[in-house]
Amino acid sequence: MTPVHLSARRRSGLSFLAVVGAGLAILFGAPHLVGTYGLVQLTLFAAVAIFALSQGFVWGFAGIMSFGQAAFLGLGAYAYAVAAIDMGDSTVPVLISVAVPMLFAAALGYFMFYGRISDAYIGVITLTVSVILFQLTNATSGSQYHIGQAELGGFNGMPSVPPINVPGMPDDQLDQTGIWYVAMGSLVVVYAFLRALLASRFGRVVVAIRENETRAQLIGYDPRLYKLLSFTVSAGIAGLAGCIYVNWGGFISPTVFALSMSAQVIIFVLVGGLGTLLGPILGAVLIQGLINAAGGQSAVDPNLGLGIILVAFVLLIPQGLLPTARALLARAGSRKEPARAAAETARPLAAQPLAPETRR
């Protein structure tokens, strides 16, 4: 598939086209192949895959240990639910579900990045924020907690959130197939957006800062600003995932803020491959599939399995499945064609815009 004479740039372009093509094939093929039930399942997979992309970008490329990504998922979900109930038409609420987490991330990020706190502290603070948002939404039961007509409902959550409608026509609500098109279409768009962002000047500076913050700063870039912007962008993507998540179930509860939600998305990215974009998507589909399969039984709590997977990957396969598979393929290829292997190793690492990231 990848002849040796192709430049890194051509290869990157080809892999981009392949992934987007596969995404579009799934987008338009799935409604013909699976029934409505299958489509609803797939919609959930698309939502968690977008969520995984937000984590994969901020952690794998910007090098920011955001351990409370569920905070932005939940803010997006609640923002959409509240706005959709109050406004009727869903077009503005979708925008709000992206904007609210971005504003929140910008405010939080200002204190974190401009305070120049260490990576570990960033992990701890983001995680703490999501825990506190969980406790806060849990405590909003009772009719006195409402925004407009939307009651927040505490730990019971908000039932019957109106789904997305055709823009401008509040009565023309999308059915399950329509929501699938929105969900999977969003996934393809977000993937393409992140690939374009990482190929841009901005993306290259972000990766440069991840690789060596001091050096990037000496060249004249302000790491604080770039980190803040990356953090904010990823929060917006997580908010979009939250919006689709609400549309999938028509229901939202404080569990979107729960620690297990943040842990799951970390596992998606780690299993799929840190420092890739396709990896988090594949990891999300794989692990969410396992969670769904485990939901059928009640003998063992699924958290036990998730915990074991997380520890096992950290200890044994810290680079994740996709980079491991690529390395294995490259090694198998090099046995057949020693010349190509020489070319592979001769290529400078910097020429690969999406090179597997070095872990910090």
Place this chain on the structure above:
Amino acid sequence: MDLTGLVAFNVVTGIATLFLITIGLGVIYGMMRIINLAHGEFMMLGAYTAVTAVDHGVNIWVALLVLPPLVVGLIGLAVERTVIRFLYGRMMDTMLATWGISLGLIGLVTTLFGNVVKAVPTPVGSFEIGRYGASLFNLVLIGTALVAIVALLGLLRFTKFGLVLRATMQNARMAAALGVSPGTIYMATFALGSALAGLAGGVLAPISGVSPDMGAAYIARAFITVLGGGPAIVTGTGLASGLFGFIDELVSFQTSPVIGDVALLCAAVLLIRVLPQGITGRFLRRSL
């Protein structure tokens, strides 16, 4: 006047509680630069130890104050030997691994004990502050916290073990060159931090429901306090507990405990903007 007395008593209790739930995390972070995300679950295991011991007819004081630190200390030792020791120097990986352990422990305890809230009886009654009743058990909390502070300071300052511990903390390679095994010291430190988490879980079991996910209720406050405290383990944790406990209790008294936690978070975010290294990163640097 009576009300002032009651509020003051509650503030002191809040500070003591905060110190107890934080010190185990603080010992491990201060010594090893490892943020133990399973800290809340170690507390949960301490609480379950207390519940199980009381159910089997063990004396309530032994069940609350003696068994939890022993049991959880041993569990911490096992965790360090099987997982953590392979990850020294890889800060992010230790956080991820301890997060995995946290999830695994929640899953294991849910599988074994069921997702129900258990309770431990409070061993002592109440007393009067003027017209208000206050729980005597709060005095037990305050006493436990004071004993923990004194014991830790004594351990660090006056024993051979404490000296070696501090030396390893300052310069592990130099300590190793002088014949100390840093691996053994880290193992002991992790077990000590785990035991302190177990103690906190045990002593808090009577006043909080004991359930598999109870750890999440405490870790937010514990993390904030460790961040606020900075590098000095006992002094930092103590000062940050004092500051944050004061804020938490006063805001909780005016509104609700959840808003108290939010106020804590806001205070901590503002604090790290001014003092990114925590309180003892700027003041009292030479303290323990």
